[in-house]
Amino acid sequence: MTTHESKPVPEPIPAEPFVAESRWPRSIGAASIVYAGFGILFMLLSLLGIFIGPMLQASLGGIKPVPVPPVLIIGQSSLVVAGLALGIILLAGGIQTCRRRPRGPLLIKVWVVGRLSLLLAGLVFAFSTIEPNLEYQKQVSEAVEEMLRERDIPEEQILANLPAQNISRQSMITWTISLTGAFAIYPIIAGVLLSSSAKREEIAGWAEGE
Secondary structure, eight states: OOOOOOOOOOOOOOOOOOOOOOSHHHHHHHHHHHHHHHHHHHHHHHHHHHHHHHHHHHHHHTOOOOOOOHHHHHHHHHHHHHHHHHHHHHHHHHHHHHTTOTHHHHHHHHHHHHHHHHHHHHHHHHHHTHHHHHHHHHHHHHHHHHHHHHTTOOHHHHHHTOGGGGOOHHHHHHHHHHHHHHHHHHHHHHHHHHTSHHHHHHHHTSOOOO
């Protein structure tokens, strides 16, 4: 009787543990795309308002045109153009991050540094131009007041409907600081999230692509 030796059964190769795909690239990428989209739209409207706003206000409101001080036009338009360029960088970074391309987080980091620097520059500009800004607001208020008097509006009603007369140095400083702080929230959040060592390691493993 012939016996056959049984061949050893190879041990099964253990399967690699399943690692779920991280969700943060799409979250940060999508948030950056939305933020950039609204930012670009806001910058375009701001740029439009800087140059045609006073004329449009005068034509629709029936008040005498009030010239904007050149320092305000030059400074504000420069900040807006820089913000528009940064918005395009953030948009590209958000798209690339959603696609898990290493260039995406890098562009977002570039935007974070640029955006915070621009906010600081805007803060310095706002503080240094408080006087011409207040004077411009005063002139606009006086033009509106003159127009209302020409239409025989009662004096008490005129004073009640001219909130610009109550604009003060302190209120302008408070408003500027509050607005700057609000605009700084997302850049700080994005910068902190992308600076973690775990995310840097994951980004290093992403494949380059078009």
